[in-house]
Amino acid sequence: MKWLTNLFAKKEQEPLDPMKKFLIAGLGNPGAEYVNTRHNIGFKILDRIVQQEGLSWQVAKLGMVAEYKLKGRTLILLKPNTYMNLSGKAIKYWLDKENIPKENLLVVTDDLNIPFGTIRIKAxxxxxxxxxxxxTQLLLNSSEYPRFRFGISDEFKKGQQVSYVLGEWGDDEKAKLPERLDKSADAIREFTLSGLANTMSTFNGK
Incomplete structure (x- = not known):
């Protein structure tokens, strides 16, 4: 029976492999008037995943939430309803509620300093x-959390930044957006499955 005792001892020593949990927070502003604006690309990328996977958004505290199961991972998709300037309130609440570490957070935003459609992911x-x-940095008291920046470019005249960011996509951008949304959704899946470093190597600048 010694082999049986050794078998149980080995099993006790093996670490459990709990289901990994991630918070994917797409930033934007709630309301119909903002749906197709450049500033709402975070919402639009998460909407793409929900559409692709046949999920549905649920009204929850401080935002809209959808749960996505992917190869042993649980992804909590979050669209804060706090408006952009208070995004951190919703992010912190859901991190704490779901007991998710900051390294498993991915914040998806627009970025004026990157060409349209270009992906840039950083730790x-x-x-x-x-x-x-x-x-988000203020409420998490840290700048050390992964973020996904989607380029919206800076094709605006001096003094027109706010209207550009809160404006809708141009015709050329609209034509290219579906492929860019698919690529972004793939990058988010890769982040949860393969980790940050591999995702950065595969998708940054693409």
Whole structure:
């Protein structure tokens, strides 16, 4: 029976492999008037995943939430309803509620400093003047959390930044957007399955 005793001892020593949980927070503003604006690309990317996977959004505290199961992972998709400037309030609430570590958070935002449709994923960084990231950093008391920036370019005249960011996509952008949304959805899946470093290597600049 010694082999049986050794077998049980080995099983006790093997670490459990709990289901991994991630919070994917797409930033934007609630309301019909913002749906197709550049600033709402975070919402639009998460909407793409929900559409692809046949999921549905549920009204929850501080936002809309959808749960996505992917190869042993649980993804909590979050669209905060706090408006962009208070995005961190919803993110912190759901991190705490679901007991998700910051390294398993991915915040999806627009970025003026990147060409249209280009993906840039980083492990940490400054807020870059983005109010959603600024509030998130403030409430998490940290800038060390993964973020996914989607380029919206800076094709606006001096003094027109706000109207550009809150404006709707141009015709050329609309034509290219579906493929870019699919690529972004793939990058988010890769982040949860293969980790940050592999995702950055595969998708950054693409």
């Amino acid at each position: 940490k960084g400054t807020d870059g003047g983005h109010n959603g990231l600024k509030n």
